[in-house]
Amino acid sequence: MPTINFTVDGKPVSVNADNNEELLWVLRDRLGVNSVKYGCGVGLDGVCTAIVNGQAVRTCITPVGSVAGGHVTTVAGLSDGEHLHPVQQAWVDNDVAQCGYCQAGQIMSAVALLNKNPHPNDDDIDKAMAGNLCRCGTYFRIRTAIKQVAAGKYAPGGEAKPTANTVYYAK
Numbered sequence: 001m002p003t004i005n006f007t008v009d010g011k012p013v014s015v016n017a018d019n020n021e022e023l024l025w026v027l028r029d030r031l032g033v034n035s036v037k038y039g040c041g042v043g044l045d046g047v048c049t050a051i052v053n054g055q056a057v058r059t060c061i062t063p064v065g066s067v068a069g070g071h072v073t074t075v076a077g078l079s080d081g082e083h084l085h086p087v088q089q090a091w092v093d094n095d096v097a098q099c100g101y102c103q104a105g106q107i108m109s110a111v112a113l114l115n116k117n118p119h120p121n122d123d124d125i126d127k128a129m130a131g132n133l134c135r136c137g138t139y140f141r142i143r144t145a146i147k148q149v150a151a152g153k154y155a156p157g158g159e160a161k162p163t164a165n166t167v168y169y170a171k
């Protein structure tokens with residue numbers, strides 16, 4: 001088996017795996033990275049979404065060999081120490097999650113969208129988030145949270161004000 005090197009949430013990793021093994025299972029079973037979640041297993045619900053080299057990908061259908069030398073970010077890699085990423089904070093403040101099953105993937109798709117397009121319109125949001133299904137129907141709160149981040153609410157000097165339970169992004 002080849003040795004495949006890449007980074008996960010900024011840390012270098014090295015794993016012996018078949019190039020065709022799905023990234024999801026390499027992360028979870030070989031590397032102990034459980035912040036990436038198992039949903040449908042066939043790339044249809046977006047639960048397993050991570051960001052690879054800037055792109056939101058379905059890790060359950062991504063061969064690990066394709067990420068060699070690359071950078072994988074999971075929801076656990078978004079925060080800066082104790083400071084949540086703006087998208088995470090918007091999710092908290094809007095109580096986006098219901099059962100939570102889909103939310104790691106939803107957040108990663110939202111982050112990938114905002115990294116590419118900091119001011120998405122409704123169509124942009126619909127297109128970017130279309131592959132992330134939510135059986136609880138949290139779509140309205142997801143859209144609200146994305147729009148608040150896009151409007152700068154969580155940027156330094158933005159309108160969001162700390163509360164007792166809120167830690168805002170520091171960068």
Ligand code: FES
Binds near residue numbers: 102136
């Ligand atoms: Fe329950 Fe999305 S929050 S599936």
